[in-house]
Amino acid sequence: MAKVAMTVKILELAGKRWAIMPEKDYKRLAAHAGEKGDWPALPKPDAQGNFPAVEYARASLARKIIKARRQAGLTQVELARRAAIRPETLNRLEKGKTTPDTATIAKIERALETAQAGEE
Secondary structure, three states: OOOOOOOOEEEEEOOEEEEEOOHHHHHHHHHHHOOOOOOOOOOOOOOOOOOOHHHHHHHHHHHHHHHHHHHOOOOHHHHHHHHOOOHHHHHHHHOOOOOOOHHHHHHHHHHHHHHHHHOO
């Protein structure tokens, strides 16, 4: 992860220390918090070093959707509602179980762009 400067203010309230930061920084940190284990693993290469294309594409797309959704501060249900798709569909996409059609990708992309534009 690239090093990013953040503005953080430490406050003490009722004997506890609190870190206060801009919401945008918090969302970025929260989006990266689960990167290590809660998204689809990329498939292993075969003996010649080739990756299975479909499985790799599914896992890669799933990771991009998860990251963008988290950065926008949305749950799966919220993103699915905004994209006008079923939550089960988004869940399967984020698990790398299915390959979406271009219309579904476009709906998700528009919903994420709208959500991210609303936070600024």
